[in-house]
Amino acid sequence: MKFGVIVFPGSNCDADCLHAVKAVLDQPVEYIWHKSNSVDGFDCIILPGGFSYGDYLRAGAIARFSPVMEAVINYAQKGGWVLGICNGFQVLLEAGLLPGAMRRNNNLQFICQDTYLKVENCSTPFTALCHPGEVLKIPVAHGEGNYYCDEKTLKELKQNNQIVFRYCDEMGKVTGEANPNGSINNIAGICNRHGNVLGMMPHPERCAEEILGSSDGAVLFKSILASWQRRVK
Amino acid sequence: MEPRSSEKLKPGIWREMGLTDQEFDRVKEILGREPNYVELGIFAVMWSEHCSYKTSRPVLKFFPTEGEQVLQGPGENAGIVDIGDGQAVAFKIESHNHPSAVEPYQGAATGVGGILRDVFTMGARPIAVLDSLRFGSLKNSRTRYLFSGVVSGISGYGNCVGVPTVGGEVFFAPTYEENPLVNVMCVGLIDHKDIKKGVAAGIGNPVMVVGARTGRDGIHGATFASEELSEESAEKRPAVQVGDPFMEKLLLEACLEVIKSGYVVGIQDMGAAGLTSSSCEMASRAGTGIEMDLSLVPRREEGMTPYELMLSESQERMLVVVKKGTEDKVKEIFNKWDLEAVVVGRVTGDGMLRLTEGQQLVAEVPAKALTDEAPVYQRPYSEPEYLKEAQNLSPVKIPIPDNYEQVLLDLLASPNIASKEWVYRQYDHMVGTNTVVRPGSDAAVLRVKGTKKGIAMTTDCNPRYCYLDPYMGGMIAVAEAARNLVCSGAKPLAITNCLNFGNPEKPGVMWQFRRAVQGMSEACRKLNTPVTGGNVSFYNETKGTAVYPTPTVGMVGLIEDLDYCCTQDFKDEGDIIILVGETRVELGGSEYLSVVHGLEGRGTPPQLDLELERKVQQAVLEAIKKGLVKSAHDCSEGGLAVALAESCISGGIGAEIYSIENIRGDALLFGESQSRIIISASENNVAELIRHLTLMEVPFTRLGTVGGEELRINLMDSGCAAGRPRPVINLPVAEMESRWRGAVKCLMK
Amino acid sequence: MYQAKIYITLKQSVLDPQGSAVTKSLHAMGYENVKDVRVGRYLVVDVDAPSKEAAGEQVHDMCRKLLANPVIEDYTFELVEV
């Protein structure tokens, strides 16, 4: 299975994602330069974290117009698997591949810490190996992760089971205290209707190896491979 | 209005630029004529204290700078130490005190930018940032403004570039009220074969300016850093530069790529004094000259004069000397990263820095005159008057508190001891996925991907000790840094330092400076941690009063096998706790005296026996390497009780302590005797551990056991009946934790 | 040449964390009579266009596509010849 990691100017988790795919899955993985106009031949595209274009104007706003994004949008619309992590999630929102928008964290500070996530949807390719309600410990690191959407969109997200991760406490309870940034409904990650595009603020690539304090993030990468193997069969 | 370069100088104008009359005469002597305005500006900035080290150079000679681990000592943009397998670590620390006092966010942010460039200019990929900060009291709203601005500046810049900020320190004392200290250290990883230097070698090679365009920002920043802060400082505000971390990230990637390409001869960032210092330093190191046509320098604003172009401190720029004929290839690489790279001149053989604007000559100065031949001053020094008075404090006069629990809680909530989570939560400390030990432990540890190795790093300095005895304080700063690394299982390799002092023209300050450097040197020799570079920041004064002498030590160490990496947290029920080292009645300069008795900066600081220190460190390091130790934590501010509490809090588990040492209880619990490390070990390893410690001839005490949900401490002191230890502290870990964790956050609300 | 002054604000229905933070600080500083603060962006864009209409259309376009995020933001602008 071949992974592609998009590199925008200012991406800074690109190398981390590449490393995680290698370390956890030992699968082929390549960078895709933002000026490229094709993502052909890749089985999963990762939009990594960082500060594409310095996050100037709004996080993800400028990156969304990078040449490669047209190809990514096409790819996603044809059912290709796209995982946006942190800044990658913000780019997906700006590109309209996922609904809603990001605001600055409630406390107006950048927040880097471990969070607990309740897995709400195990039917996406990215969460196939999780159990419903499973709690994962995965760190966040962002200044603009305060997810927002209007009532109607939220209802749709719920109806279509598009909420994939919500911030919770260690026991899996979704509480206000467990919400690091003020995100609506404690949303940490959502997918599109078909489940082939996932955006999440927490960083699974930062906790995919035991030496980093937790390997809970590995399950996402393993899920992708497992789903792909199932699909190919 | 700035005069045209051909006009005659206004008498005395050199003084406004910071040159003395004698220095101006020397300039005339060197040139054999009057300098023009541009040349004068160049001399003024290069001969400023900040750039020339004219006061500190003779004193810095005390530092040991050699060791087999040292690949690059002082003199380059960063020092480099070997970590085996053809790999090395480049590191350096720098101050951005004055800019941060005027504009905390941008001041701190551009400080991070500068130190990152110092490291990647060597060809190293920055893997970590540490920040060492000093502020006044958080009760003061101005301090809170400065503190939060500085922290968000560091976070805003470092996070965006994608280099994790993994460690550092914050210390609060009234002396820093108006003059905060912002020292930032960067650590990078490099293969020996990729090491690049700031040399303009090879006559005829093109000289290129790359990165951001030059604007009018920060003109005379170096001079600004070489003066005391005053009311007028606010008016010098155009000196404040704005950083562009996004540009820096592109510059970083492009520079590393171009260095790997093999086209680069020499490269240096444009820090203080911008184009001036980078060009004359690179020429001077190589024994060459440089000529540049300033009309070719890409600029942000129209109408910029040669003077402005030479002295601008616009950020995110580099000067690169490339192999002749590779200019286009180099441009291609920079263009790929959306950056400009422009040939502005070439290397010459005549040792001159020659500047033209088109055909017109605007300045011509021997490069070496600006660097190696800058003035040097042996300034007078004498013991400052405050010292005897401040040191004079008889322990007998300090009442022994009757409630040690309260003292412990108060200390845990003191901003100097309390959790700095409010700070490091704002720093991305994980990007890069190398951070094995995150901020909050004695030292941060990063893995080296593809190996079993880890790099441990820390910054340390207790300025109170330095105020009360700069020699001892300097020695302790080095020893403590090394001890912190040892607690993580690392062998200390070398240091970089940032020497923050007051006005060196005052003999008292000069004395502090010399003594501190001598103390540090002594410790570096004994612990085999040579100095690979650093930075001196003088004139940290307001209204005529100097800040505490603050010689910050940044140290890196090597963990050969990360399976034997150690942290400070107590691990398991039943583990045995041992104190290595010995506790004396030493209360001077302690946090306890300041917080509980209102005696800030009084008494003599704890004494350091370097031989004992060395042995303690060696014994603990070897025990960790043998796998005998489950946790190790250095006793520093707040003493034994605070160190125990911290190990409990971070481990989420209690401990029961029996101390049999019969000295005054407050000294035992809260005194800050040096060379002490608290370790814990599983019961079945204790016999072997004790044998090991005995063989290593270090003093140690078995203190007690890990377990339960409280920290309980029992003392044998004069309050005990019939030789039975009495319980003096019994506090739930949760309660200590909430005090400790909440304090800074609460003050910042 | 035309200069567009563009004002981008969060939609009324969207909670504004920055605005609330500023309100709180202003209250703490003694400006208790401050009722509400909304924080937005202000852009000054110089465009070379043959006519005011052409410039206006372009600016509208830029706002819709890049400068404002229609999910949470509204924009208005003024245009003057310079």
Added chain:
Amino acid sequence: MYQAKIYITLKQSVLDPQGSAVTKSLHAMGYENVKDVRVGRYLVVDVDAPSKEAAGEQVHDMCRKLLANPVIEDYTFELVEV
């Protein structure tokens, strides 16, 4: 009640990284006729004050003390009764 519309901009000589990034991006999107973009902040502050002068004075004060950073920014504002 008065409403102040406050425009905060970077001083002319201060580097505006956001502005440059937006300019570049607009160029890349085909708006090559965009000559310059400066990015600032726009605040709408509602104040309860006895008179327009009083309100204006207060707003000046707030700008100087909190809303604008005098080291690198300039501000202007308009005041209307609402």
